Amino acid sequence: MSLDCGVFHTRYESDMGLRPRPLQRIRLGVFALFVLVFPFVASPYWLDLANQVAIATVGAIGLNILVGYTGQISLGQGAFMAIGAYTAGLLTLNFGVPWGASVFAACLVTAAAGTFFGLPSLRLKGLYLAIATLAAQEIVEWGMTHWTAVTGGTEAIVLPAPVLFGIRLNSNFNFYWLAVLTAAGTALFAANLLRSRIGRAFEAVRDQDVAASVIGVDVFRTKLLAFATSSFFVGLAGAMIAFHRNIITWERFTLSTSIVFLAMIIVGGLGSIRGSFLGAALIALLPAMITNVGRAIQDTAPQAASLLPYAQQAVFGIVIILFLIFEPRGLSKLWENAKDYFHVWPFAYRRGETRTG
Amino acid sequence: MDIFLQLTVSGLSTGMIYALAAAGFVVIYKASDVINFAQGDLLLLGTYLIFFGVAQVGLPWSLGVLVTLLLAVAVALAVERLVLRPLVGEPIISMIMVTIGLSSVLRGVTGAIWGPNPRSFDSFLPAGDIVLGPATLSAGRVLSIPIALAVLAGLGLFFRHTRDGIAMRAIADDQQAALSMGISIPRVFGVAWGLAAVSAALGGIMLAGIVGVSPNVASIGLRVFPVVILGGLDSIAGAVLGGAVIGLLEVYVGFYVGHGLNLVVPYVVLVLVLMVRPYGLFGKEVIERV
Numbered sequence: 259m260s261l262d263c264g265v266f267h268t269r270y271e272s273d274m275g276l277r278p279r280p281l282q283r284i285r286l287g288v289f290a291l292f293v294l295v296f297p298f299v300a301s302p303y304w305l306d307l308a309n310q311v312a313i314a315t316v317g318a319i320g321l322n323i324l325v326g327y328t329g330q331i332s333l334g335q336g337a338f339m340a341i342g343a344y345t346a347g348l349l350t351l352n353f354g355v356p357w358g359a360s361v362f363a364a365c366l367v368t369a370a371a372g373t374f375f376g377l378p379s380l381r382l383k384g385l386y387l388a389i390a391t392l393a394a395q396e397i398v399e400w401g402m403t404h405w406t407a408v409t410g411g412t413e414a415i416v417l418p419a420p421v422l423f424g425i426r427l428n429s430n431f432n433f434y435w436l437a438v439l440t441a442a443g444t445a446l447f448a449a450n451l452l453r454s455r456i457g458r459a460f461e462a463v464r465d466q467d468v469a470a471s472v473i474g475v476d477v478f479r480t481k482l483l484a485f486a487t488s489s490f491f492v493g494l495a496g497a498m499i500a501f502h503r504n505i506i507t508w509e510r511f512t513l514s515t516s517i518v519f520l521a522m523i524i525v526g527g528l529g530s531i532r533g534s535f536l537g538a539a540l541i542a543l544l545p546a547m548i549t550n551v552g553r554a555i556q557d558t559a560p561q562a563a564s565l566l567p568y569a570q571q572a573v574f575g576i577v578i579i580l581f582l583i584f585e586p587r588g589l590s591k592l593w594e595n596a597k598d599y600f601h602v603w604p605f606a607y608r609r610g611e612t613r614t615g
Numbered sequence: 616m617d618i619f620l621q622l623t624v625s626g627l628s629t630g631m632i633y634a635l636a637a638a639g640f641v642v643i644y645k646a647s648d649v650i651n652f653a654q655g656d657l658l659l660l661g662t663y664l665i666f667f668g669v670a671q672v673g674l675p676w677s678l679g680v681l682v683t684l685l686l687a688v689a690v691a692l693a694v695e696r697l698v699l700r701p702l703v704g705e706p707i708i709s710m711i712m713v714t715i716g717l718s719s720v721l722r723g724v725t726g727a728i729w730g731p732n733p734r735s736f737d738s739f740l741p742a743g744d745i746v747l748g749p750a751t752l753s754a755g756r757v758l759s760i761p762i763a764l765a766v767l768a769g770l771g772l773f774f775r776h777t778r779d780g781i782a783m784r785a786i787a788d789d790q791q792a793a794l795s796m797g798i799s800i801p802r803v804f805g806v807a808w809g810l811a812a813v814s815a816a817l818g819g820i821m822l823a824g825i826v827g828v829s830p831n832v833a834s835i836g837l838r839v840f841p842v843v844i845l846g847g848l849d850s851i852a853g854a855v856l857g858g859a860v861i862g863l864l865e866v867y868v869g870f871y872v873g874h875g876l877n878l879v880v881p882y883v884v885l886v887l888v889l890m891v892r893p894y895g896l897f898g899k900e901v902i903e904r905v
Contacts, residue, residue: 331708382889384707385650389840390889393882396837400879513837517715524712565727572723578716582709583701 342496372489630862655836661819847898
């Protein structure tokens with residue numbers, strides 16, 4: 259946690275607070291107000307996108323706990339989301355479990371699966387772990403499409419819409435509240451977890467695992483805990499996707515899903531809750547933005563429509579590359595830079611000004 | 616028995632294309648420690664470039680191959696200079712993601728130019744069949760095996776005997792020591808990407824001859840991982856053996872076991888190898904010292 263310049267804490271509560279400064283609370287309040295008002299003014303199209311962003315935020319925070327905070331690279335995000343989605347869906351459909359209970363069960367099952375796939379992290383590090391999780395992704399993907407008795411193979415599974423307090427969450431407007439609450443709860447939990455003893459252990463393992471074990475962190479146990487916690491939320495995101503669309507298809511949980519989520523946390527900022535949200539928003543909205551640009555230029559360039567999917571793919575890649583080269587710490591860092599600039603405005607130190615000699 | 620022979624030839628020819636892709640992967644990993652997730656897309660680029668040169672422009676085969684190789688090398692050098700060079704020394708996750716981004720860009724660009732539909736054109740590999748006792752083998756596939764082996768042997772000799780090859784091994788061994796001996800690291804990285812592009816483009820050219828041109832070619836990029844993990848991440852010979860084993864395993868399992876298991880069996884092998892012998896058959900065992 260970074261210390262702000264010019265801020266002096268005089269009480270322990272403010273030192274430990276997540277958002278100790280009044281300005282931070284005001285910003286959070288404004289954002290909360292926006293979130294509350296948004297569904298009443300937004301079109302169904304934007305509401306749908308907002309729901310996607312909220313669910314993606316849950317998944318991105320989950321992945322960030324593993325990759326950003328604990329430094330374990332996983333290409334198996336899609337597989338874990340699939341486990342969450344299929345567990346929740348099949349429990350509800352085949353055994354009549356209430357949807358809330360089946361979502362929770364899905365989180366637990368995914369956490370268990372994540373712990374299992376985390377076992378190789380005892381021996382494997384860095385790129386070897388990345389390749390092992392890639393293999394896990396491919397194997398789960400194969401299981402989804404070929405284990406027809408359970409998953410229905412390539413056929414889609416259709417789910418009933420969830421009901422909350424007697425309200426059927428069958429529209430994007432109704433589902434919005436569930437999605438936003440889940441995302442906010444996940445963010446709050448993660449923020450608190452990461453300043454706890456466990457969260458510090460995660461970061462210690464990421465930064466230097468040998469040093470961490472010297473100061474008494476059980477590295478293997480910590481890694482497994484990171485896999486479990488991360489997968490819990492990833493499974494939650496998968497289950498939410500299932501109930502948002504009321505349909506489960508294997509195409510949603512392929513290796514490209516894993517890559518999209520990795521892109522979210524890279525673009526947003528590794529090891530940052532705010533970054534998980536910003537990255538999820540940018541990457542989830544990117545295809546929609548490009549589609550809109552394509553529609554706008556349709557009259558002048560009629561071929562644009564057929565090129566859209568390729569443009570989306572290429573821009574996705576370019577965004578990742580540009581962020582890695584120019585701002586490896588992502589949108590979160592950009593936001594902090596902007597804040598710091600205004601924090602000391604108009605006395606900001608600018609590079610080059612001292613070279614007046 | 617004839618079926619078995621046909622399967623073997625088909626598996627070996629696929630395996631050799633895996634090996635060509637894997638060899639490029641190994642060269643880049645050896646020189647710069649970069650895991651190249653865009654290797655399959657370099658292969659894809661190779662198939663489309665040869666299609667462009669031969670079928671669309673109408674170049675003769677020899678010239679088409681030459682142009683393909685030159686263009687592929689040009690793309691690889693540009694990628695190395697513009698994308699990889701700024702990231703030297705960044706964590707592994709950055710390296711992985713930047714090549715994934717690259718793969719996405721390459722796929723988008725080739726898709727925008729050549730569209731989603733498979734294309735076919737006259738192969739330079741002979742189209743006929745070779746009848747060998749009871750078995751009928753596709754001549755193109757049979758011929759592709761020695762060609763790939765020759766290229767891979769060339770790569771191996773390059774590493775052993777040329778100045779750049781030795782420089783590359785020196786850098787792989789100890790970057791700082793190599794630097795202090797006056798080896799130019801940027802040059803070696805450039806050569807590595809150039810070689811990887813050549814190897815992938817040749818694989819792509821043969822693939823274009825054997826199965827035609829389609830966007831699905833890029834999926835071979837993922838098959839590279841079982842191959843290199845089995846063979847050892849930093850061994851060309853390992854890439855050849857790994858390619859052969861994975862290629863054969865796929866066709867045998869596909870034919871004798873079925874159920875689509877051939878799609879997943881390379882990854883099962885990958886997991887087993889990682890558990891038992893993570894550095895592969897011929898890879899260098901890394902001992903971590905603190």
